[in-house]
Amino acid sequence: MSFFETLADRIEATDSVVSVGLDPDPNRLPEFLANADLPRWAFNRRIIDATHEHAACYKPNAAFYEDADGWRALEETIAYAHGKDVPVLLDAKRADIGNTTRQYAAALDRADAITVNPYLGRDSLQPFLDREEKGVFVLCRTSNPGGSDLQDLELASGEPLYERVAALADVWNGNDNVGLVVGATAPEELAEVREIVPEIPFLVPGVGAQGGDAEAAVEHGLADRPDAAVDVGLVNSSRGIIFAGEESSRPDDEATYFGAAGDAAKRLKKRLNQYR
Template identity: 40%
Template sequence: MHFADRLIQRCHERNSRLVVGLDPHWDRIPASFKRGFAPDDYCGVISGFLTHVIDVTHEHAVAFKPQIAFFEQFGLAGMEALVKVLAHLRVRHCLVLMDGKRNDIGSTAAAYARAFFGQGDQPAGFPSDALTVNAYLGSDGIKPFLQSPNHGIFVLVKTSNPSSGEFQDMKFGSGASLAQTMAAAVRQWNEPTIGESGYGNVGAVIGATYPEHMAALRREMPCSLILVPGYGAQGGSAQAVKAAFNEDGLGALINSSRGILFPAEFEKTGFEAIREAACDAREDINRIVALRDL
């Protein structure tokens, strides 16, 4: 089924716009959880912890976003953990937005597409429904990811980090910034992929830390899904979250990673604290969306 349609359907079913980010910061995985494993069993700890996280949060989440860097940092053991986590996400029928920010020339982008989306009968090594990509190389590096309507991409437009403006806010001769120019390209790439939901398979990443950019970028890409990192831990604002949604109260996916995975209450109530953090985040976002109508 068409990626964006499936994702919008999931928003309705769950009454949720929350994406749970799976960023296994080793030092923040509770010591009480690690105790059941050998000290160097990175694969066991990470896949075990995230499997429990998925079990207690999947009813509140539209999708999960594994950040590959936090798996790659453990080498093969980390990649084995990622494969286990992806298998569990599949068992739970969860959507996977892989956060890899991959980018390369056409023939190499095609290899990344095979890695995450598979090709024909060849299953993906790291099966995902969508992938974040960096479009600095232009459309050659984008098209290999759009071979099947069942998969989507989220293109970096305006990132959440403090230095994102160094290049992204620079203005071209036309008066448009690099981020706005990227948004215009996203709109163009997205158009032929729009499904029955009214949304297409080429989305954008826009950080919640830049509320002043969100509304204009949303208008530039009315039919794109916007993946919004940086709300919560990175200091992103409710105003930015509100501006990311369309009038229909849909079209944006708000990611929370650290805020859900590592709540202070874990030491008292264990994974129940993670369930509550996900439930609270979902309701918090829904309240912000409801404010649109006031």
């Protein structure tokens, strides 16, 4: 079964296109987990318990796991999410060349999908693309201010670079396993990219803490695919969900803290479902 088929099933089962970003910033983990064996894993496990009913997908960002304990926490997290039937998209933004990028692609032995960076071109992504049953989300238009530095550059052919990246990703999509990362902070760009690639699912970050446009994220981020009963795509929130407990009535109480994360995931699901 392909990643997008798995994802479509999950979206249907949960009635949700919410991707929950698992970015356990060590400086923001609650005090009461400070003495856990692997605090990031202890945190993620509780977040998964609290949110999985509303999660189409979990998206751990690799940056938060780049040390020996971190990779153990990540492995445990992926296995636990799978135990709850939730697919895992590793937000790694990787790409390298030749024998090296094959090493990076080994991350897909565990995760179901990954984000990759297109700057090094097709062969740098080939070992990812070759994994037919896995999803490969190519960075296209990112939601940060500096995203425009390169991505908006106008090409001699008239279109901005990010539109060319979308067109290239379509060419690279021989295994029908390519997605695109398109930020919600630029709604009109979401619409333009959707026009170029009608059937490619988007991962849309930037709806939570970054304040992006939820309606545009759903309208353009989800793809109407012939093989799926529901439109397929993901709208991600990380800090807005996992650290919602900081604003709860009793942030030092474990049940209250993680309950707030569950509530935040549910709220986002409902907010997005208005537009589906």
